[in-house]
Amino acid sequence: MIVPRDYSTIRAALTRANAGDRVLVNPGTYRESGLALPEGVVLAGNGATAAEVVIDGQGAGRILSCENYARTSEIRNLTFTGGHADGETLHDASGGAILFNNAAVVVTNCVFHDNSATRNGGAVWVFESAPTFSACVFTGNAAGGGGGGMDCTLYGSPSLQNCRFEGNSADWGAGLSCRDYSSPVVMSTVFVDNVTSGNRGYGGGAFSDLDSKPMFFACTFTGNEARYGGAMANFADSGATLVRCTVVGNRGLWRGAGVYSSNATPAISATIVAFHEGAGIYSGGTYGPQLYQSNLFGNTGGNWVGAAAPQGMGDSNLSRDPLFCVNGDPGAVAFNLQDTSPCHPDSNGGLTLGAWPAGCGSPLPSTLTLNAGWDGPQAQLSWSLPDGLGIVPQFRLTGARTATPELSWEVAYTSDGNGQYAAVDPAATLQGQGPFTFRLYAAFAGGEWTLMAQATLDFEPDLPGVSQVVAAPNPFNPATSVRFNLGRAQRVRINVYDIDGRVVARLADREFPAGTSSVSWAGRADNGRELASGTYLILVESPGRQVTTKVTLLK
Structure with a gap:
């Protein structure tokens, strides 16, 4: 389902979407609010960056609600701005951009700027939910109560990785507010210039x-x-x-x-x-x-x-x-x-x-990224601790058919003792037709299980070569991570070009495993020289296939 090709508005597409559907939004600005994301649906920007697909609430109301899910939904590659929550109740007056109420949602590479709420959660309000945020930016959001960027209330326990809270304001917790038994897990995230x-x-x-x-x-x-x-x-x-x-x-x-x-x-x-x-x-x-x-x-x-x-x-x-x-x-x-x-x-x-x-x-x-791929009929999964995390959590890995998440099974894994983890799951293909979703949970210091990452596999990979190339954050400073998927283990070459077509950095030329992998680029040439601000092209090549993604370096 593509907006506006198939449906003229995001609202129209979401109204007709069912679990398992993907709503892809082409580049542009969509002036909409009062949207509801159905459970089990993917809502994603169809541009190269979150900046290319903007949902602008124009101050007319909350942009998006995610409530009462039995299945996980996903939100990717979108910018939310101009959302405003107001009303007589805490529910109505919290979460200017998105409200999460008893819902599991994975949010990746999204930007939340200049949203507001008269109560809590200028951009995002998390109530009795545990969404996952990765590579998201919260900037210039405001709340009359707590959590200019995000407020977590009553067991609201999201996980956040590689995010940024900048220039948000609220009466308490200008960046992030946690109340009433809420226990977020926040990793590799920057809080800068937030003011109460x-x-x-x-x-x-x-x-x-x-x-x-x-x-x-x-x-x-x-x-x-x-x-x-x-x-x-x-x-x-x-x-x-x-x-x-x-x-x-x-x-x-x-x-x-x-x-x-x-x-x-x-x-x-x-x-x-x-x-x-x-x-x-x-x-x-x-x-x-x-x-x-x-x-x-x-x-x-x-x-x-x-x-x-x-x-x-x-x-x-x-x-x-x-x-x-x-x-x-x-x-x-x-x-x-x-x-x-x-x-x-x-x-x-x-x-x-x-x-x-x-x-x-x-x-x-x-x-923390969960890598997944097929080795014949067996699903292969792996992950590693972020460098220098400073603590080793307990992990739990589950698998399920995407269509029936309630019928999940436990997946055994092994550790090499040096922060590398791996699992082989022969059970997936015995459960029926795919796709299959694997979820990685972590418990820190004896706490509750928190969803940290997930990966979905079709019964067979769509393409043997490279696919699903995404750079995040984008725009970036000082570094971005280039993620890509491989249907099987193979050699991959990754080079960075300037707009004149010159190779300025060689990031990789080696074999990668099946599934999702990533490499980092810190905006430097091969000789270590810092490159100027501007647009660069990253070319990811595997035998018989190549994919290019555009990134912007900001100084």
């Missing part, structure tokens, strides 16, 4: 209270501002977990420029908290944060002071200049470590402190 507004002013980057337990791995908080907790605020028996995060240069106008807690117990490990105007860590109430193998430095209100003071006396915690690399682009967010940094893995038993790796110019750790 209103009377409370809690948590510029993120906020949690009422027994919420968000978990942040390899995340960056910088330039965020609030009255309490420039980067993050924790209240009321909540407790965020920060592992290998970089918390730098946030502003707390009253207390806690970095992480603020009041009767809450955030757990902070392998994390850098540095260069704040005020205390990097502030705690009120009868109990407070726990810090392990972390570095507090250059905070004008003191480093290991207050509730953190007793924890700064041991051997594992530091107070030394982290020695970040000099950033050549003043507008970019990057906190790579110099080789002589005390946060370098060589100085910490192989563990990197902070989200960014040692080596100037290296990108953030990759996301």
Whole structure:
């Protein structure tokens, strides 16, 4: 189902879509709101980037609702803007762009900008749901209550990987708000320049209270501002977990420029908290944060002071200049470590402190991707831990016919002990006709199972050669990941060309396994030279087939 070829509007296509259908939207701007995504349906932009397919709500109402699903839906490669949620109830007045209510949805490579809600979730409201977000951007969204970019309420526990929250505003949790037993898992995500507004002013980057337990791995908080907790605020028996995060240069106008807690117990490990105007860590109430193998430095209100003071006396915690690399682009967010940094893995038993790796110019750790392909009648699946994640979760892998997700089965897997995982599932083809969907769940620190990634296989691959080439994020700075699918293991060559047809970077020329693979490009030529802003073509070639995708490098 293609819009506008088959249906003139997105609404018309969604109204007629059933589980298993794909609604593909051709490039253009579609001025629509009040849409409902049926369960089991894929809604995807049919352009090269999310910027090419825009759904503009024009302030007329919420753009899209996803409610009461038994089957997983997908949203890909779209821009949502101009959505506005208003009304008498929390349901009606939350989630300007998208509302998730008791729904499982996978959201990939989407942009949410300039959406609003009078209550919570300027862009996205997650209520009793666990959607998955990958390579998504939230910018310029606003909420009168909590969660300018996203609000999670009442067991709202999404997973987010390689996302960005920038320039959002709300009364609390300008970037992300977590309330009422909500426990998002957030990996390799950047929170920058989010600012609270209103009377409370809690948590510029993120906020949690009422027994919420968000978990942040390899995340960056910088330039965020609030009255309490420039980067993050924790209240009321909540407790965020920060592992290998970089918390730098946030502003707390009253207390806690970095992480603020009041009767809450955030757990902070392998994390850098540095260069704040005020205390990097502030705690009120009868109990407070726990810090392990972390570095507090250059905070004008003191480093290991207050509730953190007793924890700064041991051997594992530091107070030394982290020695970040000099950033050549003043507008970019990057906190790579110099080789002589005390946060370098060589100085910490192989563990990197902070989200960014040692080596100037290296990108953030990759996301968790489930690779899937056929080997005869058997499904082969694999995944790996993102580099330097700092914690090893428990995993659970399931398979199901896409048409009957409730009849799932467990898939056994093996680990090599070095962060690489693999599974072979002979059961899939015994269950009937495909396609088949495999889902990878993770449990961190004994918590609940969280959907981290999924992959779908037809009974036989559509094409033996390369297909499904996607670069995300796009536009990008400093790095993008080029993903592609192979029907069988084969040699693949990946080159980057400028608009004059010259090869500027050679990314790969080797054999890749069947299924989904990816390579990264940091916007540099083969000799390491930083390339100028502009448009580049990435050519992915396998025997007998080649696919080109366009990317834009922004400086």
